[in-house]
Amino acid sequence: MKSQVFAALAAAGVLVAAAVSPASAGTVGTAEINPIAYKVEVTFTSLSLDQIDDCSVGTCTAEVYGTLMAGVSNGGNAGLPQKKYLNFGGWGFHGVDTWADADGNDKRIFRSGDKHYFANTTMCASSSWDYCNGGYERQNSKVVLTVTPGSSITTLIQIKDYDLDSADDILCNVLEATPHLSEAQLKNLDKVVDTGSHFNGDASCGTRYRMKTVGVVWPTL
Known part of the structure; x- marks a missing residue:
């Protein structure tokens, strides 16, 4: 019956195109179909702090809090229309977040040389650096961005040391952006970035994150 309907439509001059699933998409009829965007997962992996300049009796430590951000700048636009944050600790105070050691025990103190x-730390997802949209959870170190060809991905890692009697120290401040990414680059994106900031009088840091394409967005047919 279905073949008879198709034959009747074809005889009437109506173009009949087979439905194309995302997994097999490529062409509809003679037209090539391309994704309109790619899903890119940004995973913030690790943080190490060294040269912490907050020492007492030979022990240099910090009570850390901070924010991690990944965002998308579309087609040369200087703004970031899409920004996603992961916050740990409370911005402006410590005590909300704790790090877990190798035995799963919580500890607030970050010692110089620690990684x-x-x-392994509780973080909250947010659309801003100064509040949370949900609760604090472990295994919460990833965000997924929707990236169109021609866009760039920006990442921010900003870590501070809470000080009771003075302004909080900036221990790590890393802001980076990729070049504008082509469709071919987005299709195969899987990049690990090792970066950090030099000693600024308070500390130096090293951090790692990964950008990986995990899906595509197809146009609505």
């Missing part, structure tokens, strides 16, 4: 993994 921690963001998946």
Whole structure:
């Protein structure tokens, strides 16, 4: 019956195109179909702090809090129309967040030379650096961006040390942006970035994150 309907439509001069699923999309009839955007997962992996200039009796420590951000700038637009934050600790005070050590025990103190993994600390997802849209959770170190060809991805890692009697120290401040990414680059994107900031009088830091394409957005047919 279906073949008879198709034959009748074809005889009447009506173009009949097979439905195309996202997994097999490529052409409809003679027209090539391309994704309109790509889903890029940004995973914030680790943080190390060194040269912490907050020492007492030979021990240099910090009570850390901060924010991680990944965003998209579309087609040369100087603004960031899409920004996603992961916050740990309370911005302007400590005590909300704790790091877990190798045995799963919580500890507030970050010692000079320590390295921690963001998946092991409680973080909240947000659209801003100064509040949370939800609760604090572990294994919460990833955001997914929708990136169109011609856009760039911007990342921010800003870590501070809470000080009771003075202004909080900036321990790590890293702001980076990719070049504008082509469709070919987005299709195969899988990049690990090792970066950091030099000693600024308060500390130096090293951090790692990964950008990986995990899906596509097809046009609505």
